[in-house]
Amino acid sequence: MNIPKTSKPRIVIVGGGFAGISVIKQLRKEEVQIVLFDRNNYHTFQPLLYQVSTAGLEPDSIAYPLRKVFRKHADFHFRLGDVTSVNPEKNELTTSIGTISYNYLVIATGTRTNFFGNDQIQKNSMPMKSVPQALNIRSLMLQNIEAADITSDLDKRKRLLNFVIVGAGPTGVELAGALAEFRKGILGVDYPELDEKEMQVHLLEGADRVLAPMSAYASKKSKAYLERLGVQIHLNTIVESYDGTTATTKNGKTFASETLIWAAGVTGNPINGIHGEALLDRPNRYKVDVFNTVHGFKNVFALGDVALMETDAFPKGHPQVAQPAIQQGKQLGKNLKRLFKGKDMKPFSYLDKGSMATIGRNKAVVDIKNLHFGGAFAWFIWMFIHLWFLVGFRNRVITFFNWTYSYINYDRAARLIIRPFKKT
Structure with missing residues (x-):
């Protein structure tokens, strides 16, 4: 080497x-x-991967070249x-x-x-832990909507427009909210021959509430926000199998869907x-x-x-x-x-700065110690924090202008199928 x-x-x-x-x-x-x-030759800001997958941001908004981060460091070497x-x-x-x-x-x-040893789900579902995986989800989502727009087979159209998200942690909740807002702001405009109600977003969770790691307040608020957006929430529901077209749960429910996004654990x-x-x-x-x-x-x-x-x-x-x-x-x-310098090391002490999740436009929840709040104020806090921790000034500027454009126009500019996804 x-x-x-x-x-x-x-x-x-x-x-x-x-x-x-x-x-x-x-x-x-x-x-x-x-x-x-x-x-990879870049750092990924993973908290915003869901926005890449739902056409809210392009990958270069949340990724930054590692060599560029440390190019002023003496004796630093990056190897891919x-x-x-x-x-x-x-x-x-x-x-x-x-x-x-x-x-x-x-x-x-x-x-x-973490697919918990379920090989069938691992093979047929869509994970979201990297930029390529987020782009795969985006492509599949847009391809399925395009296919639904031209098919006369009602059962097939239902499968193509049914989006199932497994796991109601922060990732699952944010994905569900983003998909629901896509349906509200984009579907009727870009696809006038499709009825907005035909696109269904299902959020499945094995626990008895969404956002289980956060406070009861955040859980209750986020559930209300999601339901207001039209997301169908299924609690105490564990997916047992998914063959690429049908998801089956342990309590006997079935979901006909061409898109199952797995956000159930790591x-x-x-x-x-x-x-x-x-x-x-x-x-x-x-x-x-x-x-x-x-x-x-x-x-x-x-x-x-x-x-x-x-x-x-x-x-x-x-x-x-x-x-x-x-x-x-x-x-x-x-x-x-x-x-x-020959000195003793100091033990690590974690400062919990709180937790947050966004559900959509003007809708977020924030837990900071004993303080719990939601709504537009929480959404602006969420936006500021995420902009602050993005690596690189350019990324912050691009992301800010994308969010501002989307906020004013109720639009998502990144809905391009750059790299078509094909299920194996």
Whole structure:
């Protein structure tokens, strides 16, 4: 592998998400060599993936080149490739483009979609964890609407215009709201021969309420907002099978649909090579101490979604969202600087800044400690926070103008089928 030799400590980071970026930013002025690996050459702002999938934003609004983020960092090297395994005894990482040694390894690989062992659902449903997957959903949605517009088969039209979303967490709720607003603002204008009522949005949830991780207030409000938009909510409903045209639930319901979007859960995305007590099988997360050191290893760290730090406040680990990843990455960067100076590392303490979800135009819910509110004010807070955390000034400007245009015109400008999707 073509990485310059160095006498400085080499820190290898796997994953260019929130956690990986936060670590590197802290080490900008340190006498270290940083090597970042990712299978994509860009950072993805995952909280807005649903807007790409529902034609609200183009991918370049929420993605930013990793090389550009760190081009002013001395001795920083980005390599595009898949990491296949780690050998902690030899301090070596094996990738699709070669093997590299390290002094410190930071694993920030995030999560992957959890299908709970259901191969049929995995094969036929649409996940949404990456930009390509979001584009697949967008293409399939638009292709199905186009096909519905020309078919005379009423059963086929129903399947094409039935959109089923499984999982009523923040992703599922935001997707359902965006699809419902697409129906309200776009369908009747672009497709005058289709009746708006023919497009159905179903949100299926195994629990007894939507947004289960958030407050009861947020759950009640978001449910009311979704129902006002015409989303059909099915609680205590677990999908058992989906063959590509029909979804069947454990309580006997069936949904005829050509589009089933799976937002029912995630699992950690570990690297082969670290096993035993360090890797907890069921959540696929590395067990780490308060310094994010992987159990049993002094120079291997795990951050964010793939790390499980058990504390009194979070006995099952921190939530798998952006803020713990950002804060852990920042703290690890500071701790590595302390380590290089011979000082003791400081334990990580999570500052819960709250949770939020948007359901549509002027409709959002926000939980901040004991404060719970919804409506237009919450929506503006949600919009400001998401703009603030986008990487890159250009991304913020483009996203802001897209949102402003959509708000004024009730329109979505990104409804282009650039790369047609074909079901296998």
